Amino acid sequence: MTNMKTYRKLVFCLLFGGFLAFLPMAHASADNSRYFVKSTKGFWKNALGVRHNFDNGFTTDASDFQLRLAKVFGVEIEPVAILQILPGEPTVTSDTDSDSKISPAFSSDDSDIVSPKISAPKSIKGKGGTIRYLPSDQTPWGIETIYANSAIETTSGGLGINVAILDTGILVSHPDLARRITQCKDFSNFRYPVVDGKCDDKNGHGTHVAGIIAADAGADGKGLYGVAPQANLFAYKVCGTNGSCYADDIATALRMAADEGAKVVNMSFGSDQESSLIRDAVDYAFSKGSLLVAAAGNDGPFPDSIDYPAAYASVVAVGAINQTKSVTDWSSRGINSTTTPWIVENRDVELATPGEYIESTWNNKGYAILSGTSMASPFVVGLAAKYWQSSASASISDQLLATRDYLHFLANDLLPLGDDDASGFGLPQVK
Known part of the structure; x- marks a missing residue:
């Protein structure tokens, strides 16, 4: 009798698993909902399908019906958090459309953060008759500010330092970025969890961030x-x-970046809500010696408006300043005034750099101006790459901490004086 019960149970499980496994194919293209299944059992992985594996479970694009059936068996399931990139609308600088704003590419709540219109830039004919767009300024005001030199003509630094940019991709054929890109991976493809050699940027945001760091x-x-x-x-x-x-x-890419030897990681996205998947990945990357830098958010000027993952103490949170070196009203604030001065704690803003009307590379091989803390974060990333504290005798963790301390050393205090909610240690500049 016992053998018969076991047999029936086995048959049911096989049929049930096969039934569940049949459904994701039709679901994936119709509904992009993502779930985290808190189980490491192979049965549920086979039944629901796996997107990414984690220590305490896996994510899946299974249908609501499949998940309801799985919950009947006591499997704990929760939705995967969705974060957003953080700037407002861009002004694209190209000969064909100098004043157009590509708002559909952005779904930020901060639509009031817009860019000024600028005149069409010059262009020249390159090899083979191709058009080579030129920026309105080879070293825009943000670079002049970071380098503390209004007459600067070129920049330098970052040799041999790997910087991971987690974003909307990068236009790898942009003339100012083509020689800088050493890895190109797509973690956002709905059909495959990771696609090597593909990182096309149909949004523009990632290309813009990349230019600020290393054009x-x-x-x-x-x-x-x-x-x-x-x-x-x-x-x-x-x-x-x-x-x-x-x-x-994001969590999978962050872990891979750390494993691949990224010294610095830029994250110009955020959310009001914490994600355990990202929190664990942040801890992992930090333990591997990666310096993590993130946009503070565009929800200011309200206190404690900082976004995750910038809100973690192990992440450098960056606010935005304008050309007068004042923190913008929309830049998110931390809680520095209620925590220990000059010690980075959870929900503290750490630094503030240029983030308003920033010209950088765009996904049409030209240039665009954007505003947002998304633009401020990469300035800090660039400085970290330029001044990475390498030492043969220092551990990777010590190098990370030394580099972070050096960024504090480079910082000039901004008003209001002290470790304030808006700018923390202040504006880091080349010395």
């Missing part, structure tokens, strides 16, 4: 310069064209 003016020297033009870039696409980013894709 090298191109082989012809006529393009735009970033903070650290000799750095190596890992283009990790974790966000879709609409600017939405699943937490499990």
